[in-house]
Amino acid sequence: MRAVRFHEHGDPDVLQLEEIEAPTPGVGEVRIEMRAASVNPVDTYFRDGSYEPATMPSIPGMDFAGIVDEVGPNVTEYEIGDRVFGSNLGAGTHGSAAEFLVTPTEQIARLPEGVPFKTAGVAGVAAVTPWRALIDHASIEPGEYCLIHGGNGGVGHVGVQIAAGVGARVITTAAPQYHDRLTKLGAHAVFDYTRDDLEDAIASAVEEPPSVIVDHMPERYLQFDCDVAAHGARIVCYRNRHRIAEFTDLPAVGGKELQFNVMSATNTPELATRLRRIGRLLEDGWLDIEIAGTYDLSELPEAHRRVREESIFGKLAVVP
Numbered sequence: 573m574r575a576v577r578f579h580e581h582g583d584p585d586v587l588q589l590e591e592i593e594a595p596t597p598g599v600g601e602v603r604i605e606m607r608a609a610s611v612n613p614v615d616t617y618f619r620d621g622s623y624e625p626a627t628m629p630s631i632p633g634m635d636f637a638g639i640v641d642e643v644g645p646n647v648t649e650y651e652i653g654d655r656v657f658g659s660n661l662g663a664g665t666h667g668s669a670a671e672f673l674v675t676p677t678e679q680i681a682r683l684p685e686g687v688p689f690k691t692a693g694v695a696g697v698a699a700v701t702p703w704r705a706l707i708d709h710a711s712i713e714p715g716e717y718c719l720i721h722g723g724n725g726g727v728g729h730v731g732v733q734i735a736a737g738v739g740a741r742v743i744t745t746a747a748p749q750y751h752d753r754l755t756k757l758g759a760h761a762v763f764d765y766t767r768d769d770l771e772d773a774i775a776s777a778v779e780e781p782p783s784v785i786v787d788h789m790p791e792r793y794l795q796f797d798c799d800v801a802a803h804g805a806r807i808v809c810y811r812n813r814h815r816i817a818e819f820t821d822l823p824a825v826g827g828k829e830l831q832f833n834v835m836s837a838t839n840t841p842e843l844a845t846r847l848r849r850i851g852r853l854l855e856d857g858w859l860d861i862e863i864a865g866t867y868d869l870s871e872l873p874e875a876h877r878r879v880r881e882e883s884i885f886g887k888l889a890v891v892p
């Protein structure tokens with residue numbers, strides 16, 4: 573099969589398209605003939621050595637969609653020909669930048685007929701992360717004000733849809749060219765994150781301060797979050813494993829009591845159940861995943877460069 577691998581850490585040029593043997597499913601695993609995969613920022617961290625992959629050489633790529641083409645021993649719930657999608661979140665392996673992928677059935681769900689492979693293939697991390705933040709950690713409720721930083725990002729644009737979908741009033745931040753699209757996805761107000769008066773702008777758009785905040789850059793925004801949050805707010809942070817900035821001080825919270833949740837989607841319990849539900853939301857049109865660009869396997873280095881260096885709305889997809 574064709575697969576992209578890296579044999580050493582480095583810049584995107586270490587990604588090489590190679591011909592290797594297709595993997596064979598073990599007990600409880602299926603082999604998937606790939607139709608689409610995602611490019612996540614985390615793929616670039618494994619590539620550049622910020623994170624250590626489980627094996628070297630390593631095939632990057634966390635999320636995927638395709639057709640089951642072989643089932644391993646003890647697999648009863650899937651058969652050859654099933655359309656599936658999933659994510660290797662928490663599995664300790666990656667490997668979706670290839671023509672075939674082997675993964676445990678705990679990492680996948682059946683893909684509803686009406687949902688395109690490409691949409692499902694980029695959905696995993698982008699949908700599971702805000703679900704965990706908003707539903708599991710923040711227990712968000714209808715009518716609450718919710719602030720989501722970085723609304724145009726892969727995770728951010730799904731977070732806006734989930735929070736708005738459950739009836740919260742969503743305030744989000746993004747560059748001006750994305751404001752209309754975020755409003756269409758359900759945002760109540762969108763502000764450019766470079767504004768000097770961002771705190772005042774948010775205050776002027778809400779009847780009461782946000783009681784849920786989702787923050788992907790706490791090293792930059794944690795004090796800001798504390799300043800704009802309602803008393804009793806739930807602030808949920810997800811970030812990367814490597815230290816980007818040193819926290820030297822605890823944030824000042826004034827007279828408020830605040831709840832801080834620090835999470836990683838890697839620890840998602842019952843991933844397959846969540847994927848099944850995400851599949852239904854995609855099927856019903858309740859949720860959509862925006863795709864900003866599609867690459868073939870040979871173009872993965874460019875996709876890795878773009879996801880780190882350029883501003884995009886939604887996700888980048890890889891189609892083998």
Ligand SMILES: NC(=O)c1ccc[n+]([C@@H]2O[C@H](COP(=O)([O-])OP(=O)(O)OC[C@H]3O[C@@H](n4cnc5c(N)ncnc54)[C@H](OP(=O)(O)O)[C@@H]3O)[C@@H](O)[C@H]2O)c1
Nearest residue numbers: 613701722724725726727728765788810811836837883884
């Ligand atoms: N720990 C976990 O479980 C987990 C899970 C998923 C993601 N993550 C991490 O969370 C981050 C976001 O993931 P993603 O997939 O959504 O990445 P992404 O698609 O690259 O989105 C990044 C977002 O951050 C915005 N941004 C950049 N600089 C900003 C600033 N100064 N203030 C506010 N927003 C800013 C970007 O806006 P522009 O387009 O204007 O640059 C974009 O909206 C990444 O670092 C990723 O590695 C962690």
